[in-house]
Amino acid sequence: MPKSAVPFLTFTTFLMCAQCYKYPLLENSDIVTNYSYKSLTSVPKNLSLRTTVLDLSHNNIQSLEATDFGYLLELKVLNMSHNLITELNASVFDSNIHMEYLDLSNNMLENISSPFPDQLHHLDISSNHFKTLSFCRGLGNLLQLKYLGLGAAQILKSDFEAITHLQLQHVFIELNHLLDYQNASLLMLNTNHLHLSLLSNQTCLFDVLFDAVNTSKFLELSNFGKWEAGKEIYKKYILDIASNSRVNRLTMKKLSLPWNILVFILQAIWHSSVESLHLYDFGIQQLIFKIPFNYSNTSMKELFLHNISTEVFLFDQMNLYRLFSEMNIENLTISSCNVLFMPCPLNQSTFQYIDFSNNAITDDIFPNCLTLTKLKTLKLSGNKLQMLSKVSSMTEKMESLEYLDVSRNPLYYNNEDCHWPQSIRELNLASCSLSNSVFQCLPNNIITLNLLSNEISHVPLQITKLENLEYLNLADNRISDLPDCTLFPHLMILNVEYNQIPYPSTESIEKCLSVKLMNIGHNPFHCFCEIRKLISAEISSPGKMIGWPDAYVCERPDNLNGVKLKDFYMPEIYCNIFILVPVIIVPTILGLTIIFVLCKYFDxxxxxxxxxxxxxxxxxxxxxxxxxxxxxxxxxxxxxxxxxxxxxxxxxxxxxxxxxxxxxxxxxxxxxxxxxxxxxxxxxxxxxxxxxxxxxxxxxxxxxxxxxxxxxxxxxxxxxxxxxxxxxxxxxxxxxxxxxxxxxxxxxxxxxxxxxxxxxxxxxxxxxxxxxxxxxxxSVNISDLEQDRSCSLPSESS
Structure with missing residues (x-):
């Protein structure tokens, strides 16, 4: 497997492959040992006997000896890619009977004489120095094999005869060093998915492609470099390959073609057996000009374009966009291609699915469009749409539209009239910086509404009730309480996580009792009396709170910070006024009354x-x-x-x-x-x-x-x-x-x-x-005063 084409498969990649192949994931008891990027020159000898996953990739190991893995009887996964291995001991894997995954790609092997464990599901020996694939004759016993990675300078039919009976799901062949190809060799393989990479020898190019399109229904081509322009012979080969193809799904990655050749290939594929065409990381050479295209008589149902770039920037963009807008297919995806706009199809379109995500599209897309009446799904995420009212007007005539995604656009709403199609059921407005006013511009019949990561502080009570709404996502906004669920009589799932809710009010919880699932986690909960209502709601309906209990943690008061709500307890007497009055207030009042009476009595x-x-x-x-x-x-x-x-x-x-x-x-x-x-x-x-x-x-x-x-x-x-x-x-x-x-x-x-x-x-x-x-x-002291200093006779003072 070449460095520039397919990244080396680490343990994480193995887990992904294991999931694809429906292998059980590794258990927690498995021992994982990672010695990648350690500049090792030999296999370490101090590994645990219970090791099940061993990663020794990206080192300088030159050979594998019989004793290197002989004591690892439980080894399941071994990654030895990107080393300097030139030879394998004949008995190196004899003791590893449980091995399921082996990666020896990107080494310097010239021959393999050692047998592989019979339980292998994944074997990658691509990007080595094999002259032929004769070692495939020793792989016939790998009946569990699902993935096989190969590569050699010469490919012969006889090399594949021993593995024709294997039911392979995925075969990867690195063709960087291919010098000689025997016709019909690939036809010997029995696989669902054939992936060819790095074919630089154009002498063998069309012979390999001619057999590849007849080997598997799923063909993937990557890193084929630049095709030379001006060779008319290309067109004959392309037509022959397309007319004899049995491929249903074709994927091409990292390829650069002149505009006229690209259109010609696309036209040939249009009239072939291909139903799904995926182009990734494509480069368009030379000037883009208008080329007639025959849209009739096709099996094509899906076209997927991702990260398409042009070498020339000054051209009539309508020549490019009109080519795609008139396609009579069901699914069209053009993502991350810097598309600025898309004209409305001139005739009634068969589009049912359109995805123009991550481009530079503005509000001018599909102006006054009346021909997209069959469109059910429209994705415009990550563009430059601005006016929400214009988005509604754009879709008004799409009478079959059910799902609309305009997330990650700088949208705003200024009380303009909104006109949505009656058919729309799902609307994604996530990450658009919308405020509370967005509720004045929503389609009445939606079932699913995604308002994740906006600037909404509350749901206005004046909005028209969304009678059919079943799923409402208000996560990561600025909401301080649950919305009034009576506005949404059929609401089943409510998400308000990552907001500013200290505690849902009793009234709001009671109004949301009919909601089946609620996610209120990751809010700054204040653990006082008011939070007990939320805890009671979970106790009375276990499983109703999504993320309970890990996502429900106290933030205040400080002494309870980090405590889970399930562990929070406050006595009833502190919170219930009807208990507090007779137990505390009444005795206090009675005591004060007694004191007052006693004080009054004794003055x-x-x-x-x-x-x-x-x-x-x-x-x-x-x-x-x-x-x-x-x-x-x-x-x-x-x-x-x-x-x-x-x-x-x-x-x-x-x-x-x-x-x-x-x-x-x-x-x-x-x-x-x-x-x-x-x-x-x-x-x-x-x-x-x-x-x-x-x-x-x-x-x-x-x-x-x-x-x-x-x-x-x-x-x-x-x-x-x-x-x-x-x-x-x-x-x-x-x-x-x-x-x-x-x-x-x-x-x-x-x-x-x-x-x-x-x-x-x-x-x-x-x-x-x-x-x-x-x-x-x-308080004075007058002693020794003379007795005769007095008034002698009294007077009447009445």
């Missing part, structure tokens, strides 16, 4: 208020700038008490005894015992307030009705602001509604609003705290 707020007031009073006392010596020098009394005569009983029987009992030296100025006779009441009031460190006012509804109390309050208030002192104490004996306070008592209103006052509690258990607050408020 805790009042106690707290009083304690706070006592603390502030003590703090103010400590910070007072007036010391004991100043008090002794200026004041005769600790406090002056002002009250209404209606409250005298409380003052005399409760207030004074308790206050004076707190400290024997505490002196209270009371008008009944301390006012000086002979002086006016106002003068006594002023003198007592001036001689008292503090003024205590017993407030009650009666207090605000007393004129003298008003005077006393006025003078005390005046002293408060004139001397900038904090020596005013208010005691609220009974609550005073604001409406009872006369307007002239605006000072009292201001004081009660701005200053803290002591409330006389009715409950006895609160009296102790009341007296402590009062003592802290008075």
């Amino acid at each position: 805790v707020p009042w106690f707290i208020k009083m304690i706070g007031q006592w603390t502030r009073t003590k703090h103010r006392t400590r910070r007072s700038k007036r010391g004991y010596q100043e008090l002794e020098r200026e004041f005769a009394f600790h406090a002056f008490v002002s009250y209404s005569e209606h409250d005298a009983s409380w003052v005399k029987n409760i207030f004074l005894p308790n206050v004076e009992d707190m400290n024997d030296s505490l002196r209270i100025c009371q008008h009944e015992r301390n006012f000086e006779p002979g002086k006016s009441i106002v003068e006594n009031i002023i003198n007592c307030i001036e001689k008292s460190y503090k003024s205590i006012f017993i407030l009650s509804p009666h207090f605000v009705q007393s004129e003298w109390c008003h005077y006393e309050l006025y003078f005390a208030h005046h002293k408060l602001y004139s001397e900038n002192t904090d020596n005013l104490i208010l005691i609220l004996l009974e609550p005073i509604p604001q409406y009872l306070i006369p307007s002239r008592y605006y000072k009292l209103k201001a004081l009660m609003t701005q200053r803290t006052y002591l409330e006389w509690p009715k409950e006895k258990n609160k009296h102790g705290l009341f007296w402590a607050n009062l003592k802290a408020a008075i």
Whole structure:
């Protein structure tokens, strides 16, 4: 097998071949050893006894000895291609009875005397230095052989007589060194697929091709180089080969032909037995010009062109494209050929399948086309289509179109009218950068819709329902929740993997219950309470989530990153409000209620208020700038008490005894015992307030009705602001509604609003705290004051 034609078969290739030949794939227990590209000069001796697959390709090994593989009794696959092997020991493979695959291609073998294992399915000894194929006479016992690779300088009929009975599926013959070919030699082979490569000797060319087209129904020709132009004898040979052919499928790779020869060959094949023609990596020589072509009387059903290039770029492209557009065949594929456009067939076309993928086609393809009425499949993937509305208009008259692929095009939609054929059932719009608006331009009857890798963030609710849609692929977009499945009443498969869904909403999951299969994997799942609905959906319908559980992994919170959803657990109590309320919230509310009732019953707020007031009073006392010596020098009394005569009983029987009992030296100025006779009441009031460190006012509804109390309050208030002192104490004996306070008592209103006052509690258990607050408020020490510094006679202040 030549370097430029068929790549060497590595282990991966073997697996592909094994699958083609329906061989079972290697099991996980098999031992695979790869020593390729190691510059080895001999087979390693330290291989495992259980080795089943051994790759020693691309080394410098020159010979294979009997002991090289004798101990590898389980060896199935051996690749020795691309070495320098010149000889094989006669018994080199005697112990390898289980060998199925052997590749000795691209070496320097001149002869083979060793027998091959009887169980071989694949044997490749092409691209060596064989002069003849006489070694084929020793291959007759390989009854399991399916693939055979050969090559020699001379090919004779007698060489193939020993293998005529083998039921070969694929025969590859490398003809690079062919010098002599005996006619009818290839006809001795019994194979389904004949592959000829690297025929450089044009003397043998047509003899080999004449037999090749009669050897197998599947013929593959590759690396035949450039054909010389201008030789009319070519045409006779080509016609003879075509007219005598029994080939149904013809594949040609890596061939370069003049344009006129290519058209002539195509015309000859057109009238031959060939039903499927595949051309890969073709080069067109010389100028392309218009050549008449007879499209009638053909067996051709499929033409496949891939990677066709031209050496001349300045030509009338219509001469090239019109040749293909008028073909009366069923299937036409022209891919990776830089096609710019394709004219509409002039007459009613027989095309049922057209594939123009990976070209440079624009919106001008098939303009106003009315002749593609039988077309069922149209593939325009990987081109330069832009307007989705023009794509719909292009297909509108294709009344049989069922499948349309316009993926990997720079499509956009700007609210133009869309007109699709009613017959379309499958639409592929993958990788087109389309937004949500695409749902306004979709055929109503589609069954399969592929919107993979676009810019869709959600499915608009305003779209017309796609009543027949069964498969919707929205993978790799920007969707944050499942679409509303009620828009697609017959949806069976939904794919939204690789989006931005943290968790499907409960509503969206419930709306998609009728969907048979969903792929929501590979999304950035947030593993909180909301994700439990998705997990429950999989538990209730096992197998519904495609890719479960490996593709369903938590991303957030960070401590759960990488945890599979199947392993995620959150207690019901954290997520169910109906459990949370009775278990946590109700006891909390009940506890708070009990605390509130107890506080209310024991009047805790009042106690707290009083304690706070006592603390502030003590703090103010400590910070007072007036010391004991100043008090002794200026004041005769600790406090002056002002009250209404209606409250005298409380003052005399409760207030004074308790206050004076707190400290024997505490002196209270009371008008009944301390006012000086002979002086006016106002003068006594002023003198007592001036001689008292503090003024205590017993407030009650009666207090605000007393004129003298008003005077006393006025003078005390005046002293408060004139001397900038904090020596005013208010005691609220009974609550005073604001409406009872006369307007002239605006000072009292201001004081009660701005200053803290002591409330006389009715409950006895609160009296102790009341007296402590009062003592802290008075909190001065006036001892050794002279007894005669007093007011001698009381005055009525009612």
